[in-house]
Amino acid sequence: MDQKKILSPFEMEKRDAIKGLQGQEATKEIRRPAIKSIKLIPQQPTVLDNIKAEVSASCEGDEKITYEYQWKVNGAVINGIKGDILPAGLFKKGDLINVRITLFADGIKGRPQESIYIAVHSAPPSLELKETTQKLNDKIESQLISKDPDGDKVIFSLEEPILEGMTIEKETGKIIWKPEKKEEGTYKFGASATDIDGVKMIKTFEFKIETK
Numbered sequence: 001m002d003q004k005k006i007l008s009p010f011e012m013e014k015r016d017a018i019k020g021l022q023g024q025e026a027t028k029e030i031r032r033p034a035i036k037s038i039k040l041i042p043q044q045p046t047v048l049d050n051i052k053a054e055v056s057a058s059c060e061g062d063e064k065i066t067y068e069y070q071w072k073v074n075g076a077v078i079n080g081i082k083g084d085i086l087p088a089g090l091f092k093k094g095d096l097i098n099v100r101i102t103l104f105a106d107g108i109k110g111r112p113q114e115s116i117y118i119a120v121h122s123a124p125p126s127l128e129l130k131e132t133t134q135k136l137n138d139k140i141e142s143q144l145i146s147k148d149p150d151g152d153k154v155i156f157s158l159e160e161p162i163l164e165g166m167t168i169e170k171e172t173g174k175i176i177w178k179p180e181k182k183e184e185g186t187y188k189f190g191a192s193a194t195d196i197d198g199v200k201m202i203k204t205f206e207f208k209i210e211t212k
Contacts, residue, residue, distance in 0.1 A: 033105035046123035063105035122197035144173030159190030
């Protein structure tokens, strides 16, 4: 028959302390906060967008919730960005973005979770009408200008409504219009700038002809 070991007062105190710690850890494990989902907005960002992390968490009661963010571009941590937004300008077209988030509830640390990766898409080029000038022989010239946020080359085209007798140089954006009758009025035409990824900006422009 086994005899129970008689513990000294010191050993009893040590045993009780260990039990107390184990109980605290068990309580922490039960109450440990958890992240249910992480969503990055927008899901198809461009270099013009700020990327925001939307977090859904599972917690008990009315704990004070805080988050710790670690943003990554192509797997490399972006230092100095501590909030839920990754500002535009820190990534380029084709980069892969994700974020690692740690949740704290009343100081209790949850397990870190990482979002899925999202790719940075091509941004649409700008398109403006720089000037319109009237030449001899009833020829009217206009100049389109465009800047692509990704630094890509753009191609210019005419779009509806297209004025009869109007042509465009696709590489330069120079427009030449030779109307059959040069009559006073406001004229509208459409034009576009398209980057190498096929992302297009379309606008309708207008200019006035004054015969006086």
